[in-house]
Amino acid sequence: MSSTSYDTPTVAQLPGDGAAAPRIGFVSLGCPKALTDSELILTQLRAEGYETSKTFQGADLVIVNTCGFIDDAVKESLDTIGEALAENGKVIVTGCLGARTGESGENLVRQVHPKVLAVTGPHATQEVMDAVHRHVPKPHDPFVDLVPPTGVKLTPKHYAYLKISEGCNHRCTFCIIPSMRGDLVSRPIGEVLGEAQRLLEAGVKELLVISQDTSAYGVDVKYRTGFWNGRPVRTRMLDLVHALGDLAERHGAWVRLHYVYPYPHVDEIVPLMAEGKVLPYLDVPFQHAHPDVLKRMKRPADGEKNLERIQRWREICPEIVIRSTFIAGFPGETEAEFQYLLDFMREAQIDRAGCFAYSPVRGAAANGLPGALPDEVREERRARFMAVAEAVSTARLQRRVGATMQVLVDSAPALGRKGGVGRSYADAPEIDGVVKLLPPEKASKTLKVGEFTKARIVAAEGHDLIAVPV
Numbered sequence: 001m002s003s004t005s006y007d008t009p010t011v012a013q014l015p016g017d018g019a020a021a022p023r024i025g026f027v028s029l030g031c032p033k034a035l036t037d038s039e040l041i042l043t044q045l046r047a048e049g050y051e052t053s054k055t056f057q058g059a060d061l062v063i064v065n066t067c068g069f070i071d072d073a074v075k076e077s078l079d080t081i082g083e084a085l086a087e088n089g090k091v092i093v094t095g096c097l098g099a100r101t102g103e104s105g106e107n108l109v110r111q112v113h114p115k116v117l118a119v120t121g122p123h124a125t126q127e128v129m130d131a132v133h134r135h136v137p138k139p140h141d142p143f144v145d146l147v148p149p150t151g152v153k154l155t156p157k158h159y160a161y162l163k164i165s166e167g168c169n170h171r172c173t174f175c176i177i178p179s180m181r182g183d184l185v186s187r188p189i190g191e192v193l194g195e196a197q198r199l200l201e202a203g204v205k206e207l208l209v210i211s212q213d214t215s216a217y218g219v220d221v222k223y224r225t226g227f228w229n230g231r232p233v234r235t236r237m238l239d240l241v242h243a244l245g246d247l248a249e250r251h252g253a254w255v256r257l258h259y260v261y262p263y264p265h266v267d268e269i270v271p272l273m274a275e276g277k278v279l280p281y282l283d284v285p286f287q288h289a290h291p292d293v294l295k296r297m298k299r300p301a302d303g304e305k306n307l308e309r310i311q312r313w314r315e316i317c318p319e320i321v322i323r324s325t326f327i328a329g330f331p332g333e334t335e336a337e338f339q340y341l342l343d344f345m346r347e348a349q350i351d352r353a354g355c356f357a358y359s360p361v362r363g364a365a366a367n368g369l370p371g372a373l374p375d376e377v378r379e380e381r382r383a384r385f386m387a388v389a390e391a392v393s394t395a396r397l398q399r400r401v402g403a404t405m406q407v408l409v410d411s412a413p414a415l416g417r418k419g420g421v422g423r424s425y426a427d428a429p430e431i432d433g434v435v436k437l438l439p440p441e442k443a444s445k446t447l448k449v450g451e452f453t454k455a456r457i458v459a460a461e462g463h464d465l466i467a468v469p470v
Contacts, residue, residue: 035154050132357381407424419438422434
């Protein structure tokens with residue numbers, strides 16, 4: 001099972017004509033949270049009349065939104081900055097890598113690429129725009145521009161990420177995100193619901209709720225009461241999910257929850273899944289199962305309680321699908337602790353799982369822990385974990401054969417007459433499997449991207465399902 005990608009670049013182009021308007025090159029790297037930062041910047045660029053260029057050479061300036069989470073992502077970001085400098089020369093850097101320092105204590109980006117025009121950290125739209133204005137003055141008054149009500153999106157039109165907060169209050173020893181993105185800052189609930197409504201009214205059929213810690217939404221503001229459409233709504237995960245479910249129901253859309261830490265109050269969300277208010281899907285970053293490893297990681301959870309909680313969730317909502325990510329080969333991990341994790345996977349029956357071999361990240365507290373494991377041991381354990389995870393996933397997918405499921409169509413050449421590709425409620429875009437749609441049995445049946453279809457599952461193939469539209 002693939003895990004969340006941190007190194008896939010997205011190159012954006014804004015709509016619009018006007019050959020005289022300044023052109024900005026834009027590359028977005030990293031996770032969905034970085035993607036939403038990119039969307040905010042692109043929306044502001046569009047509001048101010050800038051256009052974008054498909055090439056570095058054709059741009060007046062290039063913005064690179066970076067990822068700095070793991071070493072491969074750092075290399076990808078630094079390489080992209082270097083390419084932009086070589087081909088264009090005028091580069092602004094933003095994102096998580098912009099907040100990191102090198103061994104000398106100097107900003108890492110400036111240390112490697114001293115010719116960049118400006119460097120900011122994540123969620124810094126105004127700082128980025130200020131830098132753009134310094135080097136490529138804005139072409140005209142934003143009040144006369146037409147901007148889509150949803151802002152500029154980098155995702156397909158039928159699904160969108162909805163970021164509800166920034167930062168994280170946890171201090172997991174393997175993670176440096178709080179040092180880059182800061183402590184938890186929840187968005188006002190009225191603002192979140194307003195964005196959700198605009199997205200749904202624009203035709204979005206799937207809202208993917210994201211943050212660093214979705215379960216902690218509202219903790220920083222002590223769950224204060226906000227307002228939405230003239231009525232009070234508490235800034236709290238349960239109230240938010242209730243309201244999003246109501247909105248989505250009116251538009252025939254899905255709501256999918258990501259990055260949900262397994263706190264006790266998450267149990268309150270599961271009945272809403274059983275009722276069909278939100279998708280019965282939880283993306284829960286467990287990371288490990290053995291209590292001692294979790295303590296070394298400083299994770300806010302206990303492995304045994306997690307198993308009990310999963311069992312309780314399935315009792316409330318038998319259709320629930322659980323996806324998670326794990327780390328193999330964490331410093332000090334014994335063979336017995338790793339076997340405990342494998343046993344947890346088999347007993348918990350995690351539907352979708354990804355696994356990283358532990359990789360030291362500069363600035364992470366875990367670097368100072370004793371018992372660092374050799375690279376080959378870490379990689380070998382990751383491979384063993386994935387073998388177990390894939391066996392569990394394959395067995396659970398086989399149980400779908402014969403069922404009829406609702407599928408959201410992502411691709412349908414020639415109106416689906418030769419088939420297409422979609423996703424069921426069990427499949428988040430980019431990180432899970434897909435439903436491969438065969439040509440419909442009825443000649444009159446067509447498929448359209450962004451719309452739902454019923455499909456009968458006829459086979460399972462790896463992490464994917466094969467289905468016939470009905």
